[in-house]
Amino acid sequence: MKSRFLFPHKWRVYGYLLLLIAIAIILYNYNGSGGISAQTDINGNFFSAPASQKIAIISNDTEYISVILGLLFIGFSKEKTEDEQIVQLRLDSLQWAVYFNYALLIICIIMINGINFLNVLAYDIMSQLVFFIIRFRWKVYQLNRLARISEIRELNNI
Numbered sequence: 001m002k003s004r005f006l007f008p009h010k011w012r013v014y015g016y017l018l019l020l021i022a023i024a025i026i027l028y029n030y031n032g033s034g035g036i037s038a039q040t041d042i043n044g045n046f047f048s049a050p051a052s053q054k055i056a057i058i059s060n061d062t063e064y065i066s067v068i069l070g071l072l073f074i075g076f077s078k079e080k081t082e083d084e085q086i087v088q089l090r091l092d093s094l095q096w097a098v099y100f101n102y103a104l105l106i107i108c109i110i111m112i113n114g115i116n117f118l119n120v121l122a123y124d125i126m127s128q129l130v131f132f133i134i135r136f137r138w139k140v141y142q143l144n145r146l147a148r149i150s151e152i153r154e155l156n157n158i
Helices: 009-030 051-074 084-111 115-158
Strands: none
Touching: 009 051, 051 115, 084 115
16 A cells, blocks of 8 residues: 555544544434434435425435544554554454454454344444554554663663
8 A cells, every 4th residue: 555645644633523524413313212303205316305394315425424534534544654554453453444344344344134124234344444553553563562662671781
């Protein structure tokens, strides 16, 4: 993965802010019934829906887009020191995220049917990014911890 295709390092902060804002909007709109109470009309046509439903649809779309963009900025921003080892960790984490995502999708295809499957697909899109970020951050943490331990051992041997 070439580092020229990554976002600048400072965009990670923007990603966290965007994700926090999206989560705050989701929590604000959550009314205990699984989301915003308005639904689209039977045909799912945005333009023929009443104004209150259009606002709910736009709010849902804004939430999904904000979460996805926030996760993209977090996951694909450069590290302060972007070396070959970080690039390899990023690539391995992305590969594991794809495996995990498709395994989860196969399980959901087998177990969930009907209109609820659309909700599953919406969450499935985000699960790959979430798993990638978690695994990549964990591997970077382990790498940094190993470097600190070896540095301490070298200092004690002097």
